[in-house]
Amino acid sequence: MKIFLHVGAGKCASSSIQNYFxxxxxxxxxxxVSMLRNGILDSGISFKKKAESLPYGYYxxxxxxxxxxxxxxxxxxxSSLKSLKKKHKAIFLSNEDWSRCQDEFIKLESxxxxxxxxxxxxxxxxxxxxxxxxxxWGFEHKGSIDSFIEDRGAPLSQxxxxxINQFKNIPFIGKISVLSLNRSILSELSNLLGIKYDELGDKxxxxxxxxxxxxxxxxxxxxxxxxVRNEFILNKYLQERGQSNWVLSKKNISHILTHTNNxxxxxxxxxxxxxxxxxxxxxxxxxxxDKVINRNIDISEDVLSDMLLEAYNIIINxxxxxxxxxxxxxxxxxxxxxxxxxxxxxxxxxxxECRPTGRLINEKIKEYxxxxxxxxxxxxxxxxxxxxxxxx
Numbered sequence: 001m002k003i004f005l006h007v008g009a010g011k012c013a014s015s016s017i018q019n020y021f022x023x024x025x026x027x028x029x030x031x032x033v034s035m036l037r038n039g040i041l042d043s044g045i046s047f048k049k050k051a052e053s054l055p056y057g058y059y060x061x062x063x064x065x066x067x068x069x070x071x072x073x074x075x076x077x078x079s080s081l082k083s084l085k086k087k088h089k090a091i092f093l094s095n096e097d098w099s100r101c102q103d104e105f106i107k108l109e110s111x112x113x114x115x116x117x118x119x120x121x122x123x124x125x126x127x128x129x130x131x132x133x134x135x136x137w138g139f140e141h142k143g144s145i146d147s148f149i150e151d152r153g154a155p156l157s158q159x160x161x162x163x164i165n166q167f168k169n170i171p172f173i174g175k176i177s178v179l180s181l182n183r184s185i186l187s188e189l190s191n192l193l194g195i196k197y198d199e200l201g202d203k204x205x206x207x208x209x210x211x212x213x214x215x216x217x218x219x220x221x222x223x224x225x226x227x228v229r230n231e232f233i234l235n236k237y238l239q240e241r242g243q244s245n246w247v248l249s250k251k252n253i254s255h256i257l258t259h260t261n262n263x264x265x266x267x268x269x270x271x272x273x274x275x276x277x278x279x280x281x282x283x284x285x286x287x288x289x290d291k292v293i294n295r296n297i298d299i300s301e302d303v304l305s306d307m308l309l310e311a312y313n314i315i316i317n318x319x320x321x322x323x324x325x326x327x328x329x330x331x332x333x334x335x336x337x338x339x340x341x342x343x344x345x346x347x348x349x350x351x352x353e354c355r356p357t358g359r360l361i362n363e364k365i366k367e368y369x370x371x372x373x374x375x376x377x378x379x380x381x382x383x384x385x386x387x388x389x390x391x392x
Contacts, residue, residue, distance in 0.1 A: 001081070002090040002116045004193055007167075008099035009160060011132050012122040012181050014060075018094050020186055020201050022051040022058035030195045031088045035061035035095075039069075039076035041084060043091075057236055063097035064104035078111045092193055102166040105173075113172035120192065121164060123267065124181035125281040126156045126260045127253050127288060135214050135244050145247060145295075153256045157263035164270055178267075180274040188273050209234075210241035212307065215297040237314050238307075245294040253285050317354050326355045333364065341371055 008014060021032035026043065033043045042050070042059070051059040067073060084091055098105075099121060105112070130153035138148050167176050177192060179185065190197035209231055217223045223230050248256075264283065268276045280287040299307075333347035345368040351361050 001085040001088065002118065003081075003112070004090065004092040004118050004120055005098065006092065006094035006096075006120045006122075007101070007163075008096035008121060009123055009163075010096045010099075011129050011136060012096070012124050013185055014094065014096035014122075015058075017122075017186065017189065018060045019058040020198075021092060021094065022048065023201055024195075024198065026088070027195075028087065029089045030193065031084065031091050032059075033061075033084065033091045033093050034059040035077075035093055037062045037067055039067070039073035039080070041077070041080035041091075041093075043084065061093045061095040061098075063095055064101040065097060067104070069104060069107045074108065074111055077108065081111065081115065090194065099160075099163045102163070102170060105167075106170060109170075109172055117173050118175040118177060119167050119173055120177050120179065120189070121160070121167075122179045122181050122185065123157075123160050123271070125279070126153055126264075127248065127256050128281065129153070129156060130252075130256055131246060131248050132244070134247050135209075138247075145252065149248075149252055149256060153252075154259035156256075157260040157267050161263050161266045161270070176270075177272050178270045180271050180276055180279070182274070209244070210238075211244050212241045212299055212303055213238060214244055215299050216307070218297050219299075238310060241303075245296070246291045247293065247295050248288075248291070249293055250285065250288075253288050253291075257283065257285060326351045326358070326361075329354075330358070330361055330364070337364075337368070341368060341375070344368060345372060 006014075006017060024032055026032070031043050033041045035041055051057065130149055133152060134145060134148060137152070138145065164176060164178060167173055179188060179192075182188075186201075187197045187199075213231070213234060217231065261283070264276070268282075276282045329347045329351040333344040333351070337344040345365070348361060348364050348368060351358065352365055355361060
């Protein structure tokens with residue numbers, strides 16, 4: 001069995017990747033799997049249901065830095081892999097913190113050496129990474145943007161090169177694939193994994209926060225407790241708004257490019273999906289000429305009003321999802337489905353708005369969609385009742 005291990009890097013689409021694959025259907029050829037803290041690998045239908053109930057809405061594997069890798073952990077992992085080997089030709093696991101877990105992987109050699117292991121690491125231009133990372137970690141950083149860049153942005157490429165080389169020195173790792181982040185990364189990753197790419201799933205996988213949400217959380221420290229968890233919960237319910245602001249000055253950009261130039265040259269030799277020597281984003285400040293610096297985190301009254309109205313509607317829907325109205329809409333739709341399929345579909349969609357994870361509601365929506373499509377495609381001009389009779 002082939003084991004693909006996506007190890008990061010952080011702020012390089014890890015959340016989108018995990019979101020996409022948590023909703024990807026397993027086959028005999030492939031399964032997305034999650035490693036738990038005790039070494040057990042979780043997958044299958046129950047895995048999907050658990051993912052839906054999580055704040056993030058998707059599953060990732062645990063960081064090995066959080067695990068006690070003892071005999072019990074190793075036996076759990078060994079048993080899980082043995083079971084998965086009977087069902088799948090390849091499995092895929094993901095955790096962005098694994099890029100720094102080489103020592104922990106070495107401790108798993110007795111198990112992993114029996115399999116074909118491929119490491120996948122995704123990187124991106126350090127300037128873009130630093131701007132994105134500032135909104136994730138910068139406000140918790142002690143000091144200015146300049147000091148954050150000095151600590152995190154300037155040495156970034158060299159860190160990635162060192163991490164990749166450390167994986168190369170682990171004997172049981174058969175291959176290391178390094179990809180440069182781009183808009184087609186899920187398609188390219190699917191191709192690397194040897195599976196069919198799901199374009200619709202790709203469109204649903206973006207989990208980036210809006211500037212308005214980032215600003216609001218920054219101005220309200222209580223929300224920054226368990227920041228990532230809270231951010232993902234809010235993203236599940238809030239509509240998309242503007243992208244995060246650009247915070248890097250021309251001086252910041254120049255500093256990052258200067259300090260990452262040599263390590264970028266080394267990194268270019270490792271990247272498989274792109275010749276980054278031809279991509280100005282890695283080398284040239286002119287690529288960022290149109291970026292307008294905006295470190296303002298104020299939110300206009302109009303936007304705040306829109307956000308408050310949206311929050312009120314969400315609260316109402318959550319309340320409705322826990323009351324009898326959803327059951328009424330669902331049951332009424334089922335009762336009239338043989339007389340007025342369009343009205344049934346309308347009722348069921350309203351029930352779905354209030355209870356999006358309802359099993360029967362989701363099943364009925366799929367059923368109604370299929371029936372309506374078949375009716376619309378029928379050429380005889382039948383009424384719905386006649387169509388049903390003829391179908392029987």
